[in-house]
Amino acid sequence: MGGVEQKWRGLSRWNSPLVQVVMIGFICFCCPAMFNVLTGLGGGGQRIPKVANNSLTALYATFAIFGLLGGEAYNLLGPRRCIFLGCSFYMLYVGSFLSYNHNEGFVVAAGALLGIGAGLLWAGQGAMLMSYPPAESKGRYISLFWVIFNLGGVLGGFIPFSLNYNDKAGSVNSGTYIAFMGIMFMGALISLTLSSPDNVIRDDGNKVSTVHYSNVFLEGCEILKLFRNKKLLLLAPAFIASNFYYTYEFNNINGMLFNVRTRGLNNVFYWGVQMLGSVVMGYILDHSSTKRRSRGLMGLGVMVALTMLGWGVALANQLRYSRQSRPELLDFKDSNLAYAGPLTLYILLGLLDSMYQTLFYWILGMLTCETATLSRFSGFYKALQSAGAAISWQIDEIKAPLLFELLITWILLMLGLALATIVVWKGEDVQEGKVEDGHENYSNKGDEECPS
Template sequence: MADTDNKRVSHEPTGTLELPHSWKYKHISILGFKFPWYASPPTQLLIVSFVCFMCPGMFNALNGIGGAGQMDPTANNHANTALYSTFSVVGFFAGTFTNKLGIRTALSFGGIGYSVYVASFLVYNHKQNLGFTTFAGALLGVCAGLLWCAQGAIMMSYPPEQSKGRYISWFWMIFNLGAVIGSLIPLGQNIHATVPKNVNDGTYVGFLILTLIGAALAWTLVDAKDVIRDDGSKVIVMKHPSWKSEILGLWETFFTDPYILALFPMFLASNWFYAYHFTEVNGAYFNLRTRSLNGVCYYLFQILGAYVFGFALDFKGIRRTTRAKIAWCALFALIMIIWGCGYKFQTTYDRAFGTSKTAIKKDWSDPGFAGPFVLYIFYGFSDAAWQTCVYWFMGSLTNNGRKLANFAGFYKGIQSAGGAITWALDDGGIPYMNMFASNWGLLAGSLLVALPVILWKVEDTVALEKDIKFTDETLEEVAAKARVIPAGEAHNEKV
């Protein structure tokens, strides 16, 4: 019920929740456990998580073993440079396309791009067709821009304010579990391989099947307008978006929320380190079976990092504004400690060793393996912490699904521009120490640039009147829609 005098709406549970009479809102009980209704935020997030488990998760597993499974990283560098170049353009405008096309279409189309990318390396194993892998990378950039924008909008706009950290954490844990399982495939197939070689066809076929399943799974989602939270509120969406309104809304974001520009360096940093992690550390320093083991543990620590930071960001005993400041301090300390240790490690080898076809790479049975291994898995931990905090910072600025789609588009577009630059730098032969320095400097510097947003723009709660500026409805219309189900179409549900 709207309070029209104060122009606010209550989101507190009322004890009895009225839901429409539809299969989408029926609880399912298994072994005494009552699962949320299908059109609830937890269920929808679970579906999106498994789409990303199957698609980006397999992509991460493939790239995580270095060179996408090829001993010569040239094809992977060309593909990823093309990928992140198109991703950076499409991702920036992806909020516009996602708002118009819808979540399901964006996610499914995105998933197909991952299938083509994996298939191109299966072909490369036999034909060495560099043109196909480069094309597949460029196509994936278009597809991934839509997939990640849709995912980000759901993850940040569906949950209630007090649960956004946990939702981000759940997503990141399930998503990275896909990369863990994906990394187990090459580990199992190459566990006895101590000499350099490419991964076999079975690895690529397994990844291809999983990405196709993920693309199909996206069609099981419901429309955002049908999602109802457990307090009865609904997601704020635009009634009938047009291409014109979406394009104007994209540019309007810069005028209504110019502070988002201060987060752009953090966005840029969020993909900058992958070329270094995957190719210049894992691919350059370790042999194939050890790279596979490192990939498994890297993503396991991503799950741990997402769990720790996601749940800490929602800690109920501390105000959200205070949690934001603590998160910034924790992130800064983590970056300085882990990358400080990374500097010591980087002094032990260079590009000449990493690209040598005769150099004996580190195996897990060799003395001195433990130190680089621990460093590498903590690179994974810090990656998850970074991504979780960036999403949470954005999600704490608004609850408007349309605006968050634009934020997610900015995020993925800019981070992909960073990825395109670093894969191109690696392909151009940049010294490893120079790449390392660019990572450490950008991560630390971007946190300093973002600090004013953390201090002055994150609030304990976002007033409804701030969130309806990007809709075609009045405050009263949004408030009424968020809380009231038409008479005769509802059933009571205790919450």
């Protein structure tokens, strides 16, 4: 019992890394998770996905730019203001769907603005999530974040399911969007309570890092250096793949195979299983070996096996239909076999998503422990992730064959995992928990604040 108390004793202090990770988890519970529920309905909850596809393309195009600049904004503004601005743009985006039938251009413009806000929010989230935890608990903290974040997706999935239970129109009602906006407003309020990184203290009394707020010129130079970082360039295909698959999963499985109320219910399962996936991957990355490199390779091996399984099943499912020959929409009350098969596939892909995201946050976190650097790494990750997503949504909008969408997604995932294996394999096989000169053992020898 004492071990459990010691493990979670940081919950008693507001400025502890654990509490701050929990708080960013609840912020993402309220904002990005509700956005994910809306996107997961296919077409933004509308019967025809064209406007939603175009808005998401605009969103991820600007996200690709401001994701990269988000680390700079974080280092200049700090987490509180940076994340509050991000939450505000999430509310604007959902609100734009209330005017969908009268002003489609506003939805696209709001998507472009959300790309700015999402870049700010996720750069702050990434810096906090990767730099605040102690080295031996990074996997646990990352999985805790994803559990809280995806709990938002689970509970949010009940909103369109319950509010549209008797609706046969094929599009969600206005009350659904209003409910999402109310929850996002709570996330914006929570963001105002975050501590400055300078004030975050670990249980051993040490600060997470010494933060020196930067200037625009210096940050610009540091961003350019990211494109010369060999490890980041090797990880680039994995970053591009990390949101690429959402288009296929949301539009062409959930959106194309199920009616609107069932899509909401499916998202409860999709985001629910993500909590399990993040916990499992977090355990592998923290406990499967005493050696950090061995744990990373174990996580990658599990990810490769499950990716082959999940997308192999997706291929078998895809061969049953096409854009020109769509099946009749399924309802959750249909016969068990008709509904359970595609639902099981959708759930499996949700499991893979959280394991994949947890794994790559952990890999980035093993490169350095410096908050300012990790905010830039996180921005680089989100920039490439968003660029991939923008391409993916437009591939779907031009009505590319569904089989092509599936295969390009699968190939990109496997390429990313293969190159990530090189990065982890070449990393130092150190035994974490070892302390030298009062510092935790990290592989980044050039970092004076966190030497090996």
